[in-house]
Amino acid sequence: MYLRKQVKLSWSTVNRIECLIDVYTSDGPLQTPDICPVLNKSSVPLSESETSLLSKGLNFCPTPHEVDGKQVREDTRAFFRRLRLKEHFSRKNSDDDSYDSSQPQLYDLEKHKLYRPKSNLEPAPGKCGALESYIDAVVSDIEKLLSMPDKAPDNLSKEERSALQSLKNRDDIVIKKADKGSTVVVLDIKAYMAEAHRQLSDERFYKKLDSDFTKEFSTAITKTLHEMFENNGIGINVYETLNPIDCRPGQFYLLHKEGMPGRPIVSAIRHPTEKISEYIDLHLRPHVENLPSYLKDTTDYINKTPSTSLPDHTLLVTMDVTSLYTNIPHDEGIEACREVWDNTTSTLIDGEIEFSLHTKPTDSHLYLMPTSCHPQHTFKGVPKGLATRTRRICSSPALYQEQSSLLKSHLCNRGYKAHNVQTAIDEMAGHDRQNL
Template identity: 30%
Template sequence: MKYAPTAHMNLFNVYIDLQKFKKNLCLKKYFLKNPMERSNNFHFYHHTNLKEKSTFFPKSLISQEINTFEQMIMTDLGKFKTSTKSNNLTRKEREALKGLTSNDKIEIKPADKGGGTVIMKAEYYQEESNRILNDANTYKKLNKNPGKDIQEKFVRYLDEGHALGILNDQEFKYLKVEHPRTPVFYFLPKIHKDPINPPGRPIISGVGSVSSRISEYIDHQLQPFVTNTAAHLKDTTEILNVLNNITWENDLFMVTSDVKSLYTIIPHMKGIEATEHFLRKNDILQPEQIIFILEGIRLILENNYFYFKNDFFIQLNGTAMGTRFAPSYANLFMAFWEETFLSRYANNLVCYKRYIDDVFF
């Protein structure tokens, strides 16, 4: 076996990859000798596969062959001269980047659409952020950090779910975030709407927050219901296949539209009502688990707090762009509206499809 290093190989990274490879070999050997028994026991509640990453490593199965293989790789790698220069930028380019990152008079953000990078005046970024956050119907400024009180609410929620058996042990352990991060607000500039003074799409970065994994759990539970809604579109390929099966007639009109600021305009009660409607349409979930999921959604919606420029805020209406279950939740809200509103136009609709808030009919 030959290993062809690049000019700027990182030997430490190669060593780490080699250890992972050894671990995978040992795990394969272990489970070949000790196959996992698949339980056919009936599960009263619908569980997910969410769990912490396993650290199990049966080191006793490291054979002489594996050790010899590792020694040969490391010996071969030691013969190569590796360059410490891994920067592919010129000195002036590096200086320019350093200057941009330390310039407090500008803000650099990715564009909301199109894949571009936008450099804005810090003054404009602050003004647009204030415009978004001053919407009293959507956001409220807080006097203190509510993190501790909110964490206690989520701990009680998870403890109750675990005690009832709705959450199994691995789910419970995975969902409880012991040291949560505070969610942070920022916005993505919509340069496709105004390249000079782009309006912002509000995003709340909640990675590692107290609700982040619960949101992931809820999304896992909602996904099957979303994909079974009548207007659901998976991707561009699906709409092309749909169109391919439609015979165009002279009196047909093709229409595209979208919902303005869908995520932030969904009233909490209406969104929960729509979600409950679909969760109760069949017998997939037990009533207690439906109540548990709806309570989790309510907790996340009503405790969606975040930090921006030394101040704490809480979102009063809608769901945050950035939380994991938001697309599924918005999908079910739209599907509920379609069931109650579009039926009166059913005879005139040849085709009606939707990707979250982008509608085609």
């Protein structure tokens, strides 16, 4: 006599089986590059649980042990305020409607969203019955959820939880995202610091200071802004927004890049020049977008590239500049900015090129896993967003089918349901890529 054992499969196992069935019943198994999502360049061996944890990606969100009810209620109240504000101003004929924020005037920025003082307006509830009914329903649902004693299932195993704590307590390694792609890189902290010191010692690009000049820089910027305000060059809103307060030095770090020791990044968040850089960008952007060589992104490149009658023996050429920004002379850079104000655009000649999606060989495609503690709508948007990008880039249905099949395989490997991914792919297949 044989007994049939009932086996309960986890959702991740069901998804994986579903993906395998779907993949192997099409035109044979898809060939995807065998890329390790975790690149251990350190001398420290990683355990299986540590590798499993890091392979989930650096944007993976573990399930919290406890829900902060107070914070949830504060966040929902702020959300309700934004809804009421949106409803409140939708019924008003604001003078701001005629203001074109994409073309800021040099002396009239007081109404721009970047420089308007933050409002403390609290619209009175009850003006829109439908909105208030929605808010009441959301409040009721949230209170029910907060009162439930059962905790959400942990999306990490006990071993991965232990690995998370172990990696947090280590001081001999540094964990970073790779410069391109989504690979997680583990480096020895001593080697990382030695490389950072080597690059910072290059006097062609960096100059060592005897002390922290952050306060002096802030004072000089404040003085210049005050002079501009006194001379009616800027208004009070712009002055108060650009005035540097509670600043810190720039933060230097390295990203691993294949074929080079490390790519230097300097974060200017809270640096004295952060806000005035944003101000300059606001004025330069409309002129930069009118330059003949300007390309906003991949979609802009595809739209501007010739599509028919490409001459025979045409060569497609790409080039790159080593250390572009650090090699731009400041004086010449400023002079170039002055010259762009009156430049005009030019058009392209007809031609014909096929476009397809390209990813780096080192890209491990660590898309956000459905087991991450994110809102459920996030996981609905991931396949659709990636399918939209693929359709927008691929110039023919055959190329789209080829790349979307690879995309489906990558997403299934991350735990997405095959039919959900296919639905997003099919939806985008019916769209004209130039309208996306």
